[in-house]
Amino acid sequence: MGNADHIKRNNWLQRLTGLWRGMLLTLSYTIRRGKRKNAGPKSDQYFEQVQGTVTLQYPHEKLPVPENGRYQLHVEIDDCIVCDLCAKICPVDCIDIISIKSVEDMGKTSDGTTKRLHAAKFDIDMGKCMFCGLCTIVCPTECIIMTDEYDRSFSDPKELIYPFSFMTEAEAEEKRAALAKSEAEKKAAKEAALKAAQEAKKKAEDQ
Amino acid sequence: MVFYLVSIFIVAFIALYALMAVWAERKVSAYMQNRLGPMETGKFGLFQTFADIIKLIQKEDIVPTAADKALFFIAPVLVFLSVFMGFAALPVTYGYISSDISLGVFYLLAVVSIEVVGILMAGWSSNNKYALLGSVRSVAQIISYEIPAVIAVLSVVMLCGSLNLQDITMQQGIYAADPIYFLGIWKVNAVGGFPAWHIFQAPHLLIAFFIYFTASLAECNRAPFDIPEAESEIVAGFHIEYSGFKFAALFLAEYAMMFLVSMIAVVLFLGGWNTPLPNIGSLALADWTSGVAWGVFWIIGKSMVMVLIQMWVRWTFPRFRMDQLMSFCWKVLIPVSFGCMLISAIWKLAVI
Numbered sequence: 190m191g192n193a194d195h196i197k198r199n200n201w202l203q204r205l206t207g208l209w210r211g212m213l214l215t216l217s218y219t220i221r222r223g224k225r226k227n228a229g230p231k232s233d234q235y236f237e238q239v240q241g242t243v244t245l246q247y248p249h250e251k252l253p254v255p256e257n258g259r260y261q262l263h264v265e266i267d268d269c270i271v272c273d274l275c276a277k278i279c280p281v282d283c284i285d286i287i288s289i290k291s292v293e294d295m296g297k298t299s300d301g302t303t304k305r306l307h308a309a310k311f312d313i314d315m316g317k318c319m320f321c322g323l324c325t326i327v328c329p330t331e332c333i334i335m336t337d338e339y340d341r342s343f344s345d346p347k348e349l350i351y352p353f354s355f356m357t358e359a360e361a362e363e364k365r366a367a368l369a370k371s372e373a374e375k376k377a378a379k380e381a382a383l384k385a386a387q388e389a390k391k392k393a394e395d396q
Numbered sequence: 397m398v399f400y401l402v403s404i405f406i407v408a409f410i411a412l413y414a415l416m417a418v419w420a421e422r423k424v425s426a427y428m429q430n431r432l433g434p435m436e437t438g439k440f441g442l443f444q445t446f447a448d449i450i451k452l453i454q455k456e457d458i459v460p461t462a463a464d465k466a467l468f469f470i471a472p473v474l475v476f477l478s479v480f481m482g483f484a485a486l487p488v489t490y491g492y493i494s495s496d497i498s499l500g501v502f503y504l505l506a507v508v509s510i511e512v513v514g515i516l517m518a519g520w521s522s523n524n525k526y527a528l529l530g531s532v533r534s535v536a537q538i539i540s541y542e543i544p545a546v547i548a549v550l551s552v553v554m555l556c557g558s559l560n561l562q563d564i565t566m567q568q569g570i571y572a573a574d575p576i577y578f579l580g581i582w583k584v585n586a587v588g589g590f591p592a593w594h595i596f597q598a599p600h601l602l603i604a605f606f607i608y609f610t611a612s613l614a615e616c617n618r619a620p621f622d623i624p625e626a627e628s629e630i631v632a633g634f635h636i637e638y639s640g641f642k643f644a645a646l647f648l649a650e651y652a653m654m655f656l657v658s659m660i661a662v663v664l665f666l667g668g669w670n671t672p673l674p675n676i677g678s679l680a681l682a683d684w685t686s687g688v689a690w691g692v693f694w695i696i697g698k699s700m701v702m703v704l705i706q707m708w709v710r711w712t713f714p715r716f717r718m719d720q721l722m723s724f725c726w727k728v729l730i731p732v733s734f735g736c737m738l739i740s741a742i743w744k745l746a747v748i
Contacts, residue, residue, distance in 0.1 A: 211713065214712075219427040244431050
């Protein structure tokens with residue numbers, strides 16, 4: 190800050206004291222060290238970390254994040270009605286859902302919506318996700334949420350695809366078979382009813 | 397027998413010291429910059445440099461195709477040897493010096509200069525423009541800075557009247573045979589401790605000490621005189637093409653050189669293996685803390701402090717420009733050191 194103007198060219202005493210002041214400055218930094226305060230963005234001192242160590246030994250210590258942080262997605266699959274709205278609104282198509290209609294009573298979600306579909310597959314590819322949060326907005330039962338977890342690393346990119354429905358292929362096949370059977374039964378019953386109706390009509394006409 | 401034991405001890409000690417010094421340097425620099433430095437390998441990262449050296453030894457020994465193979469191989473050996481040969485003439489403790497030669501100071505200055513040849517060899521044989529630039533800068537710098545260093549050393553030697561480093565050390569404590577004076581007025585033969593050190597025996601030797609210290613920084617190629625290795629300009633200077641074990645040897649030599657010049661400064665100016673604690677009346681601190689084992693402790697301890705100061709200086713000051721470096725040496729250090737030598741001569745005739 191204009192220091193160079195004040196120092197006269199041949200003032201060696203001033204130069205020496207300048208050097209000494211520099212040495213004292215680094216020494217004071219060496220001595221005046223506190224542990225880094227894990228303040229986090231909520232703290233008033235968040236922007237005042239000029240003193241003390243700035244290093245955050247990351248995997249061992251983390252800055253606190255808000256509980257309602259908007260990081261990785263989580264699906265509470267018991268509350269999901271498999272409406273596929275999240276997959277439809279996702280700008281990067283990272284949600285992959287396969288649904289199977291249910292034949293028996295599936296119960297209700299925690300907010301009272303009736304569940305009518307099985308989720309044979311509910312995968313979210315975190316590698317693709319851009320954390321826009323649109324899926325959480327459209328979800329009618331609020332079963333898809335963003336969590337405060339932000340750090341998960343994997344050696345295989347396939348592991349970034351998080352499964353939320355753990356239905357096996359056999360179970361899915363069973364459900365499909367049950368659906369096909371019930372549909373066939375319904376169709377047969379419908380045809381039988383139609384036939385009976387037609388016969389009744391014919392009889393009436395005959396009479 | 398003792399000779400071999402001490403020799404092995406010195407080599408082992410220097411190797412261990414160099415590893416710990418690299419760690420210490422990383423820690424010191426980190427603390428000065430509000431960082432933590434190595435923390436993962438062992439407690440406080442203590443084993444970081446051990447892991448590093450194991451990695452370096454395992455590495456493939458790459459020799460550039462265009463390199464001068466023979467010189468490329470000899471250079472690190474020469475640098476390493478020249479530094480380690482210096483330790484032979486340094487007094488280790490009371491009554492022990494590996495090579496008790498009467499030309500100790502002269503030998504040391506000569507042997508340390510051989511390093512320049514090794515550095516030039518390394519830079520030339522690498523066949524790399526940065527390496528050559530670095531080694532040329534290094535040679536220019538080391539040869540220039542040897543002059544004030546030698547003159548500063550001479551002003552001590554003139555007062556001592558001896559080139560033997562053990563004799564020089566003996567004159568700075570309670571074992572001195574001749575009368576010694578604090579600032580030329582107060583006889584301190586019985587007191588010992590820091591008032592008997594050379595820098596306090598005559599006031600101009602304090603200036604000579606600073607000149608020697610500054611010049612020794614330049615001889616070690618350390619900041620603020622690190623233009624031969626200036627990372628931001630010429631990557632790594634003369635050792636840019638070296639890898640694996642040869643690089644480890646050069647690196648070890650660099651840190652051993654720091655210790656060597658610190659030890660020379662300690663022996664010549666800061667009392668060598670003499671205790672810094674003076675006798676105060678019936679509190680005979682100097683008598684209690686003198687002896688063979690204490691001697692080893694004091695000389696190593698003082699040298700370590702000097703090495704720490706070198707690190708402190710390195711991480712405080714920015715790098716000199718080439719012209720600043722040369723004008724500082726030739727226009728400031730050399731005239732002042734000649735002045736010191738002149739005062740030494742007068743002091744010898746007039747005061748003691």
